[in-house]
Amino acid sequence: MIVTSRNGQHDPLQTEAEISLKRLLPRLEAVWSEEETQNGLARDFTQRLIHEWPRLFRLLYTLYNGRYDFFYHLEEILFTAARGWKQRGDELREQDDHRRNDPTWFESERMVGGALYVDLFSENLSKLRECIPYFKELGLTYVHLMPLFAVRPGDNDGGYAISNYRSVDPRLGTIEDLQLLADELRAAGICLCLDFVFNHTSDDHYWAQHAQAGDVEYQQYYYCFPDRHMPDQYERTLREIFPTVRRGNFTWHDGMQKWVWTTFNSFQWDLNYHNPAVFRAMLEEMLFIANTGVDILRLDAVAFIWKQMGTNCENLPEAHLLIQAFNCLASIAAPGLVFKSEAIVHPDEVVKYIGANECQISYNPTLMALLWESLATRNTRLLKKSLSHRHKLPIGTAWVNYLRCHDDIGWTFDDDDAGQLGINGYDHRQFLNQFYTGQFPGSFARGVPFQHNPTTGDMRISGTLASLAGLEQAIEFHDPKLIEMSVRRMCLLYGITLSIGGIPLLYLGEEWGMLNDYDFVKDPAKAGDTRWIHRPKMKWEYLQDFQQDVDEQNGGAIRGKIFRKIQRLISLRKKLPSLAGQGMDLVPIDNPHVLGFVRHNEGNRTLILANFTEESQRVPANNIRTGGLGRFFQDLISDEEIATHDDLIMQPYGLLWLERI
Ligand code: GLC
Ligand code: GLC
Numbered sequence: 001m002i003v004t005s006r007n008g009q010h011d012p013l014q015t016e017a018e019i020s021l022k023r024l025l026p027r028l029e030a031v032w033s034e035e036e037t038q039n040g041l042a043r044d045f046t047q048r049l050i051h052e053w054p055r056l057f058r059l060l061y062t063l064y065n066g067r068y069d070f071f072y073h074l075e076e077i078l079f080t081a082a083r084g085w086k087q088r089g090d091e092l093r094e095q096d097d098h099r100r101n102d103p104t105w106f107e108s109e110r111m112v113g114g115a116l117y118v119d120l121f122s123e124n125l126s127k128l129r130e131c132i133p134y135f136k137e138l139g140l141t142y143v144h145l146m147p148l149f150a151v152r153p154g155d156n157d158g159g160y161a162i163s164n165y166r167s168v169d170p171r172l173g174t175i176e177d178l179q180l181l182a183d184e185l186r187a188a189g190i191c192l193c194l195d196f197v198f199n200h201t202s203d204d205h206y207w208a209q210h211a212q213a214g215d216v217e218y219q220q221y222y223y224c225f226p227d228r229h230m231p232d233q234y235e236r237t238l239r240e241i242f243p244t245v246r247r248g249n250f251t252w253h254d255g256m257q258k259w260v261w262t263t264f265n266s267f268q269w270d271l272n273y274h275n276p277a278v279f280r281a282m283l284e285e286m287l288f289i290a291n292t293g294v295d296i297l298r299l300d301a302v303a304f305i306w307k308q309m310g311t312n313c314e315n316l317p318e319a320h321l322l323i324q325a326f327n328c329l330a331s332i333a334a335p336g337l338v339f340k341s342e343a344i345v346h347p348d349e350v351v352k353y354i355g356a357n358e359c360q361i362s363y364n365p366t367l368m369a370l371l372w373e374s375l376a377t378r379n380t381r382l383l384k385k386s387l388s389h390r391h392k393l394p395i396g397t398a399w400v401n402y403l404r405c406h407d408d409i410g411w412t413f414d415d416d417d418a419g420q421l422g423i424n425g426y427d428h429r430q431f432l433n434q435f436y437t438g439q440f441p442g443s444f445a446r447g448v449p450f451q452h453n454p455t456t457g458d459m460r461i462s463g464t465l466a467s468l469a470g471l472e473q474a475i476e477f478h479d480p481k482l483i484e485m486s487v488r489r490m491c492l493l494y495g496i497t498l499s500i501g502g503i504p505l506l507y508l509g510e511e512w513g514m515l516n517d518y519d520f521v522k523d524p525a526k527a528g529d530t531r532w533i534h535r536p537k538m539k540w541e542y543l544q545d546f547q548q549d550v551d552e553q554n555g556g557a558i559r560g561k562i563f564r565k566i567q568r569l570i571s572l573r574k575k576l577p578s579l580a581g582q583g584m585d586l587v588p589i590d591n592p593h594v595l596g597f598v599r600h601n602e603g604n605r606t607l608i609l610a611n612f613t614e615e616s617q618r619v620p621a622n623n624i625r626t627g628g629l630g631r632f633f634q635d636l637i638s639d640e641e642i643a644t645h646d647d648l649i650m651q652p653y654g655l656l657w658l659e660r661i
Helices: 012-031 034-038 041-064 070-086 090-101 118-122 125-129 132-138 175-187 206-212 229-235 276-291 317-333 347-353 365-377 381-390 415-419 425-436 471-476 480-497 518-522 530-534 540-547 556-573 621-628
Strands: 113-116 142-145 149-151 162-168 191-196 200-202 250-253 258-261 268-270 296-299 338-341 361-363 398-402 448-450 460-462 503-507 584-586 594-601 604-611 617-619 632-635 641-643 648-650 655-660
Touching (some): 012 041, 012 070, 070 317, 090 175, 113 118, 118 125, 132 556, 142 296, 162 276, 191 276, 258 268, 276 296, 276 317, 296 317, 347 365, 365 480, 381 415, 398 480, 425 460, 448 530, 471 480, 480 556, 480 604, 480 655, 503 556, 518 530, 617 621
Parallel strands (some): 142 191, 296 338, 398 503
Antiparallel strands (some): 250 258, 448 460, 584 594, 617 648
């Protein structure tokens, strides 16, 4: 049957899709056992496949129709998806059903995330199970474990150089340990997030090893070139991501006598998605990971997954098609799974990855960078400018709002946004780098440079939340007032990421104010990468300290104070239905030092005010009346009542969450 579209013209691709599906469905029947046919497993899969088929076919056809063996790969992709579904556990399938009925479950005010390295936090996966009470005490409902799969020996980029996606790094445990942990987290109401590192594998992955042994089929899994001819042509338009590791984007492999594309470290080989066999193979790995019990899959380095000569090979349209195809197959074979995009790029590009059909949630690097920017400048105008037209997302999606993560801070704001305020982007980034490395006179920050590029002058910043917010300096100066200010800065930033709309994500250790760890240089595998300065080992002894409120001299009381304040903000967030979803309106405040916005959801309303300076600030009463739609308010953080017949005087770094009374 040939279908005509609404405007009466027939769509040739749709016809091809229908013909292909008719050919494929009977072949697929061979995948199912008698039992799977009887108990409805085969039917459920097939129904979803038929539903998604027009979209899936179009995506894969667009990407791979130039291949003479397209139909073969298409069939293999479907077999892989069906096998993934067969291997999915019953509990996960049940959860899939719930989530299909509640597709925006992650927009709840109850969602609060935390990220950690298993080895640094709890040594291994089985001991991590004992940390579940800690997650609950803090109020987390989502835990992101940094990459924990088998890695190459020596430097492995913090787990991002994976040699086997099917086995856990033996130092951390086994796949069974991971599944056990996932089960216990689920029982405790905590989602599990793991990475899908799909832009590259380690140079000792099975595929890379075969490529190195001269197997041409596996050399086609990567970008391998016999001489500099092609690399030099690509290089003309490429950026350098890790310029202090190695100049350029290619690495010579002596054994193969070939240049290999390596965007990041030389031992991270970029996968060649022009080859549909790579797409299929990574789909299999993705479904395996999902089936260990993952709720949220963090798609690593999404910007780089497609390369095209003459472009910067970042954020290309095909990168989106690839992710959409993975998304489509996930909704067929692992329907409860949510994708989180890690695109630390220009804000115009970040949002292109976000959509119910692509990545439902995404890191919010622009908000992150601009919160730090406002803290340095004591001025919120660039932040407001950006929020005014960049915060709103499509329905069914959400931001992941964070202050620090395992990576560096890059100043990814838009130069036009800045230009309209008379700010020169390049100069401003230089200022921010000076400020956060503590070189700018009067700076409170103790960050260090990351990946300084001598050619472009580009640089990013490493450092922990507390050290960047001034705690390290204040402790060194033995200055209680500065200590107080740094704690307020941290709470101020939290007050925003916890309320502005989306999922707040803590980088664990932050909650008690961990400081930079300068010892990373002692480990040769880490010394060359300053990001290790903010990846210290968890100090559980500190927790005991502050629970007993002792150890004033060594900072125990400060840590306890930070922990309790953050814990309280988290628990407050979880009680406020206004903070669910993403309804957010900026409130015009006639004071550039103060950020004001209203969160509203299903008739609930909370007005948030944040003073970005170490001085008191005046907020005109009528700003609050208009923004809060009332005259009398209660600040949920201090429990104080506020009347608006007079202007409001906000404390230094004051933070208010106001509800009308
Ligand atoms: C992502 C990770 C980063 C890693 C890079 C290469 O950006 O967050 O830590 O270095 O990918 O995998
Ligand atoms: C770049 C990349 C990002 C990566 C980071 C690691 O900013 O865009 O994906 O996480 O480098 O430093």
